[in-house]
Amino acid sequence: MKKKHSTLYTVIQFSMILLFALFLRKFVLTPVEVIGISMEPTYHESDRLWQTSLVSPKRFDVATFPSPRDGKRIVKRVVGLPGDTIRMENDQLYINDKKYDEPYLDEFKETLTDGQPLTADFTLASTAAGPATVVPEGKYFVLGDNRRKADDSRYFGFVDKEDIVGVVYFRYYPLNKIGVQ
Template sequence: MWEWTKPLLIAVVLAFVIRAFFFEPSLVKGASMQPTLKDEDRLIIMKIGEPKRFDVVVFHATDEENYVKRVIGLPGDHIAYKKDTLYINGEPYDEPYLADYKEKVMDGNPLTYSFTLKDTAVGEQVVPEGHLFVMGDNRRVSRDSRSIGAIPMEKVIGTTKIVYYPFSEMKILGN
């Protein structure tokens, strides 16, 4: 009996350790990351390593809900959008992951409306230390750092690069 139980017990402990510390499945809810990710896509979250600019991250938005968004600003960055162009610390950045989508949805309005991080009491500010500025790729419908503020690093579960379901949409996300 022990010979059957031992491998099963090892498998359960290994699965727990891997899920708790390294990888975890997640589900996309909503359209805020289209066209990169679609509603009901299933992802693998990697819990190791620090998020980098333009990585897709999953974080605890509330006690019951996780959000999937793209990292735009790192701690200390000044973020602005002007005429549908991203500026980080005053330098324009290309967002190749949005290029096709911008062409499809251009209806005379920008995909990303102009804004600059502001604090009315102090003037312009930067992404606070220990936080990330995140946005969904579907900028017109995304509830992201523009409305909920910068995300504390301790709320970040991890980054994701692997879409494993639906099988017809399996892919590895790039920057």
């Protein structure tokens, strides 16, 4: 009788460990691979990231969601939250008519030598999100950091809150850039 309880106890322990590991993998340590150059210089092609689906994205968080183009998971920066007005003027981001710095773009802007802005002027109404002038409830406006090459909300419109898979919080590859994001 004692052997039977010991085996049952071991099976229950193993099951609990397995369930906990599956929970971590699904919601806390979900791996993501960066595809393309739209998030350079922040992330590069083939960078490996961990994301969590336990938090909602905040302004300037990097989030993942299925591409409206082909359904593949993509990585973009959340710039506009529900109720926001967004515009870019002379390479300066304005949210609700307030200037916002984007320090994650400084390195990229320093390398530009053609005299053109990194980000062309736009308003919500002039993007694929138009004719909206405000980010609607349950939606986000996202931008890639490589603004000249990014396919983002300017071209495919708003991202539904339900489509956000997770928020990036850690890079684990390449090893020389490992760390909390």
